[in-house]
Amino acid sequence: MSPPEEEHPPPRASPTTVAREWTRIGVTGFGGPPAHIALLRKLVVDREGWMDHHAFEDANAACSLLPGPSSTQLAIFCAYRVAGWPGAIVGGLGFVVPAVAMILALSLVFLAGSPPDWIRGAGAGAGAAVAAVAVRAGGDLLRPSWERARREGGSRLRWAAYGLAGGVAAATIGPWLVLVLLGCGALELLIRRATGEGAAALLAPLALLRPGAPSGLPRPLAVLAGGLRDATLPAAIIATGSVGDLVWTALKVGGLSFGGGFVIVPLMQGDAVHAYHWMSNSEFLNAVALGQVTPGPVVATVAAVGYGAYGIGGGLLAALVAFLPSFSFILLGGGRFERLRGNPFARAFLAGAGPAAIGAILGSAIPLAGALSCAWQYALLAAAAVALLALHRGVVPVLLAAGAIGAIVALAGGPLP
Secondary structure, three states: OOOOHHHOOOOOOOHHHHHHHHHHHHHHOOOOHHHHHHHHHHHHHHHOOOOOHHHHHHHHHHHHOOOOOHHHHHHHHHHHHHHHHHHHHHHHHHHHHHHHHHHHHHHHHHOOOOOOHHHHHHHHHHHHOHHHHHHHHHHHHHHHHHHHHHHOOOOHHHHHHHHHHHHHHHHHOHHHHHHHHHHHHHHHHHHHHHHHHOHHHHHHHHHHHOOOOOOOOOHHHHHHHHHHHHHOOOHHHHOOOHHHHHHHHHHHHHHOOOOOHHHHHHHHHHHHHHHOOOOOHHHHHHHHHHHHHOOOOHHHHHHHHHHHHHHHHHHHHHHHHHHHHHHHHHHHHHHHHHHHHHOHHHHHHHHHHHHHHHHHHHHOHHHHHHOOOOHHHHHHHHHHHHHHHHOOOOHHHHHHHHHHHHHHHHHOOOOOO
């Protein structure tokens, strides 16, 4: 059923305007989700007045309750609000496509069969700093998540347990991390339902796995419920071939990774390096570094993984699958999207999956550091950790500096991975 007409604000900008402005953000949005959110707010609230600050904050909070890249979903939703569904499509593509194109272009250079030594050194240097970037990314999320648990009356003991579970899973069973994230969310939902409404409520969350989501859920969560029902089938059923494996990996990255951003790293590393051997450890570190130094959403990194598996075609396919859920949530949810923020199912689920995702980001630093093979890379990792964690330098400048040092090492005849 379509939402009431008043929930669909009349378009306020042309699709051409949206395409221009959202592409500008996609090209200049260095710095990850915080930079994307700041640029979107400056555009739609401060400069153009297309949304008031309350509507923007509600939309941002609702995006954080969905799996996948929250800043991408926020960009698509803001475009939907100001230009309807045509704006959502052109705005979302403007935000996403530049990053995908840049990563594929850089993959041609850094992930080619035999790149020059100085390029290999630059990749090895930037890759050496990636583990420190993971710790920085997870650390930035710790305090807000802890405060949210306190503010909403959640159990801090369970919060810590979920975080620990996510960290251990990321460090040990990367390909199956998505099951831990889903399990932590489902467990918290079960606990809250049982505590608040009795033992009979324990069966309510199982409705998410049957055809037709509960009528009380907002449309985006209903769509997600149907997707989870299918996506939790054994991977062997979904991925009947090698291309299917890539599709499954991209789906986990874009549609089942609660926390977005860096939480996709252990998911991708487990599949790309250990399960399917599309890339070596050093190539994967290069891919993650490329995703960090380019503008736009971090999830675009999956394009480099797809390139490592099947070249340009694989990169395009992986990007399409990874970003399709974000477009689907907004286009199918429409005017009911903002109601997600107040939905108790979604909030309870995120109270479990969110801390697990943060733990996974921190835990991913262990296999990332373990992928290093040269002594000078460990020294560079230590220097990057000091710059990022103690001196609070920006991620992009630190990665570029590490890449430059790696290129110098290579030119000087130093060992390369």
